[in-house]
Amino acid sequence: MTEHFHLSTPLLESASMSKRVGTPVYLKMENCQPSGSFKVRGIGHLCQQLARQSKGVVCSSGGNAGMAAAYVARKMGVPATIIVPSSSPQLVSQRLQHQGATVKIIGKVWDDANAEALRLAETEGLTYVPPFDHPLLWKGHATMIAEVAASLGPSVKPGAVLVSVGGGGLLCGVIQGMKDVGWMDVPIVALETVGADCFNAAIKAGSIVTLDDITSEAKCLGAKTVCRKAFEYSQCSELTIISEVVTDQQALRAIETFLDEERVLVEMACGAALAAVYSGLIRRLQDEGRLPTQLGPLLVVVCGGSSINMEQLANLKHKLQI
Structure with missing residues (x-):
């Protein structure tokens, strides 16, 4: 099930x-x-399909997608790296850390953070969790x-x-x-x-x-x-x-x-x-x-x-x- x-x-x-x-x-x-x-609906479904054998997930997020990815990863026992732009409130980083995620602050807007998430997925073999653009x-x-x-x-x-x-x-x-x-x-x-x-x-x-x-x-x-x-x-x-x-x-x-x-x-x-x-x-x-x-x-x-x-x-x- x-x-x-x-x-x-x-x-x-x-x-x-x-x-x-x-x-x-x-x-x-x-x-x-x-x-x-x-966000946990879609990200939970995606991680079920793609991240079961993963050595970790990486997600770029202004907040909510990252929170969902961190929560799902914790439940699955998989490490999560969340890349947030500097425009996200500090509160977001704290909440992500409470979920056990590694938080990196990169760039000013989401697009900057996303470029880094894609790079990490490529170089470190992590499962990329897109925040909104995936069937x-x-x-x-x-x-x-x-x-x-x-x-x-x-x-x-x-x-x-x-x-x-x-x-x-x-x-x-x-x-x-x-x-x-x-x-x-x-x-x-x-x-x-x-x-x-x-x-x-x-x-x-x-x-x-x-x-x-x-x-x-x-x-x-x-x-x-x-x-x-x-x-x-x-x-x-x-x-x-x-x-x-x-x-x-x-x-x-x-x-x-x-x-x-x-x-x-x-x-x-x-x-x-x-x-x-x-x-x-x-x-x-x-x-x-x-x-x-x-x-x-x-x-x-x-x-x-x-x-x-x-x-x-x-x-x-x-x-x-x-």
């Missing part, structure tokens, strides 16, 4: 969010995963949609699915899961923050683009280039993907409101999806005719995040002058 490293997470209905949008809002609580985010990751992430469909039952289909996009791994997994359960007609609202919006930029340009820099404080959304599969999905006529961008301030207000109302602290990357409800974006999309006025229940993927604590929240408020 294949051991799963992820949990089947709760699906909660939020009374306060439902009131804001006038339709039930369901929260898929991926923050409850043992590594703090959804095995997407297959693992797809399990969350199967769980939601089982919880809602066959008679309920969401009116829309809200998901944050960084490199596009979660989006690809969600779409694969929606294919599996027959939800291909359900629109997806894909959220990014200004300054970490490689998916939105690619859609506008009509081709994959690489951002000059990551200027958003949502560092865990900080891939400068979206994965090809996510871009291909955005061009697919069978799917409705609405790409929207929120400000760092909106994402931060969203995580504060979520903390107040739902008693859960998540990071800025997750706040992007929550902001779609809290900032009135869903209502705007309805007014613009891009989402139906009579909207079925919303499914929000609460992707979680391990790079946040109260001190980090205070720092963000200071930086963003909220």
Whole structure:
């Protein structure tokens, strides 16, 4: 039997969010995963397939993929080396070390860290664990949609699915899961923050683009280039993907409101999806005719995040002058 490293997470209905949008809002609580985010689904599945006989895994990460890789490696009894960019909070390095990982800080953004991870995989014979761009990751992430469909039952289909996009791994997994359960007609609202919006930029340009820099404080959304599969999905006529961008301030207000109302602290990357409800974006999309006025229940993927604590929240408020 294949051991799963992820949990089947709760699906909660939020009374306060439902009131804001006038339709039930369901929260898929991926923050409850043992590594703090959804990443453990895909990374657990990939490591099962590729790292059983490995002499070690190496992963480049702004936080969550690294936490998942470190957790899975520890459970499998395999050494983990996690390469983080200097933009990651110190808190991330500490949490990685608590999981028993070797942490190396390389470069300023994820792309720099990733180049080093690939080099180590090559020179030291380690198993490279990509943070978002691999079919095995997407297959693992797809399990969350199967769980939601089982919880809602066959008679309920969401009116829309809200998901944050960084490199596009979660989006690809969600779409694969929606294919599996027959939800291909359900629109997806894909959220990014200004300054970490490689998916939105690619859609506008009509081709994959690489951002000059990551200027958003949502560092865990900080891939400068979206994965090809996510871009291909955005061009697919069978799917409705609405790409929207929120400000760092909106994402931060969203995580504060979520903390107040739902008693859960998540990071800025997750706040992007929550902001779609809290900032009135869903209502705007309805007014613009891009989402139906009579909207079925919303499914929000609460992707979680391990790079946040109260001190980090205070720092963000200071930086963003909220």
